[in-house]
Amino acid sequence: MEGDFTGKDVYGKHFSPKDYLKMYYSFSKEDGSQEDALLNFYLQKFHKTFTVDGVKGDTLIDIGSGPTIYQFLSSCGSFREIIATDYTDQNREEIKRWLKKDPDAFDWSQALKYVCELEGDREKWVEKGEKVRSTIRRVLKCDVTQVNPLAPLVVAQASCVTSALCLEAACKDLTAYHAALRNIGSLVKPGGHLVLLVALGGNFYMAGEQMFFCLYLEKETVDSAVTEAGFDILWSEEAKNSYSPTYSDCKNVYFLVAQKRIKV
Numbered sequence: 001m002e003g004d005f006t007g008k009d010v011y012g013k014h015f016s017p018k019d020y021l022k023m024y025y026s027f028s029k030e031d032g033s034q035e036d037a038l039l040n041f042y043l044q045k046f047h048k049t050f051t052v053d054g055v056k057g058d059t060l061i062d063i064g065s066g067p068t069i070y071q072f073l074s075s076c077g078s079f080r081e082i083i084a085t086d087y088t089d090q091n092r093e094e095i096k097r098w099l100k101k102d103p104d105a106f107d108w109s110q111a112l113k114y115v116c117e118l119e120g121d122r123e124k125w126v127e128k129g130e131k132v133r134s135t136i137r138r139v140l141k142c143d144v145t146q147v148n149p150l151a152p153l154v155v156a157q158a159s160c161v162t163s164a165l166c167l168e169a170a171c172k173d174l175t176a177y178h179a180a181l182r183n184i185g186s187l188v189k190p191g192g193h194l195v196l197l198v199a200l201g202g203n204f205y206m207a208g209e210q211m212f213f214c215l216y217l218e219k220e221t222v223d224s225a226v227t228e229a230g231f232d233i234l235w236s237e238e239a240k241n242s243y244s245p246t247y248s249d250c251k252n253v254y255f256l257v258a259q260k261r262i263k264v
């Protein structure tokens with residue numbers, strides 16, 4: 001199955017955060033399900049980046065947060081402020097529901113417990129949730145196709161920009177992908193970090209009954225786009241995609257940490 005590019009308007013109209021969260025982030029009851037394995041990979045790499053390797057700073061901006069907060073579970077202890085962003089109103093509303101402890105918000109307790117286990121005390125998951133809530137200070141609109149993705153706001157350059165599973169879904173071709181990387185890279189201060197989670201080798205993914213476009217990317221394409229955007233890649237790791245093939249045809253997921261070159 002391959003689809004035409006899913007324009008921004010389709011996202012706004014047809015993307016259902018509830019369907020999506022149920023499909024991709026409902027930890028199965030029995031351990032070791034395929035979807036768990038993929039989310040566990042994401043959580044392990046964020047843990048390595050922020051808790052083990054010590055990437056830290058003042059502000060972290062997450063680009064294209066979607067309706068999820070798993071990407072903040074390790075970074076919340078390393079930054080004074082986190083800014084979550086997304087293009088669609090319904091994704092930003094879903095994040096705000098969780099921040100406000102709305103009873104209708106998605107239950108992230110399994111992911112919280114998993115990260116606390118990585119940090120050495122699974123029982124601390126409630127405190128971890130409070131830490132995430134107190135660190136996410138703003139939830140803003142973003143559009144990676146704009147030179148300033150946070151326009152009309154002008155935000156000071158951040159110590160770190162993260163973006164998970166976003167650009168391949170937001171960019172219609174490689175020209176747009178390179179431009180989007182330059183756009184989000186402009187939000188990083190010199191010497192700051194860019195952390196990407198990318199779906200490789202895919203053309204589509206499902207959220208509920210709706211099929212969404214995915215730009216077909218290979219590791220080398222991502223690496224060269226990151227380098228051309230002014231970053232040095234510090235480390236990266238690929239994992240086999242284990243989403244059910246009816247969910248997506250992407251082959252691998254790719255985690256990358258890069259540092260913005262300081263112009264001398």
Ligand SMILES: Cc1nn(C[C@](C)(O)C(=O)N2CCN(c3cccc4cnccc34)CC2)cc1-c1ccccc1
Nearest residue numbers: 064066087142143144165166169170199205214248250
């Ligand atoms: C899993 C999974 N989750 N997601 C993230 C998801 C649900 O797509 C999302 O919420 N996003 C990204 C796109 N995004 C955007 C869409 C249009 C324009 C945007 C302009 N600027 C910023 C963001 C824009 C809005 C937030 C993607 C996958 C996945 C991808 C490929 C293969 C397999 C799985």
